[in-house]
Amino acid sequence: MENGVDRESGSMIFSEEELSEVSGLKKGGDFIEVTCGCTSHRYGDAVGKLRVFSNGDLEITCECTPGCNEDKLTPAAFEKHSGRETARKWKNNVWVIVNGEKVSLSKTSLLKYYNQASKNANGTHRSHNGRVCHRDEFVCCSRCNKERRFRLRTKEECRIYHDALADVNWKCSDLPYDRITCDDDEERASRRVYRGCILSPTCKGCTSCVCFGCEICRFTDCSCQTCIDFTRNAKS
16 A cells, blocks of 8 residues: 555555655555654654554654663553653654654554554453553573564564473574564663653553453463463563
8 A cells, every 4th residue: 555554454544645745754564653752851853753553553762862872661651661751641742754844643643543443442451551462572582592572562473472381492583573583682681671661661461461361362272271361470
């Protein structure tokens, strides 16, 4: 698609008008990416790249300084990282550039699928705002013993993690969506603490991000007949 993302269901579509004049627009397989930022009166503008995924998830890679390695941040975490004084209002404080002007996310069409997902989530595991939420998890490579991150936002991603966790011979090159080998560096410990919890960026496991079984992470064709092993990983 030329100017948007089309989900398998065909319902995730941004029109040309909705994306017109939005700076930094790029298209991926299940997301669009645009330039975003958050302004602190003390520190100025923190700029990043916002990805809007086909399931409504939002993820920001920070580019506030050349040496900043913060990525996969929630908008709330990015708002806090930027030093914004009036935090906890990310929909108004995080902006994108439209026609050369800073425009709050709340005034764009980029949140409509996020809001829709918040209203329509029908899994048994929901966060405080109604969204089905699973934090990122890690699996250790059987060859190099390095831990690799698994993003769990969709049923497909949960299945990939489920199967990797069950495979005692799983290795880095088995990751289907990242081209990683055993020669690639492991994530720094300071980065691994960010697991995608919507309540706290460095949460070690809470009822909002640790799931014990829902329609997204349970698989009836698996002999284990249980959810992904979040119980064990919640302790990590």
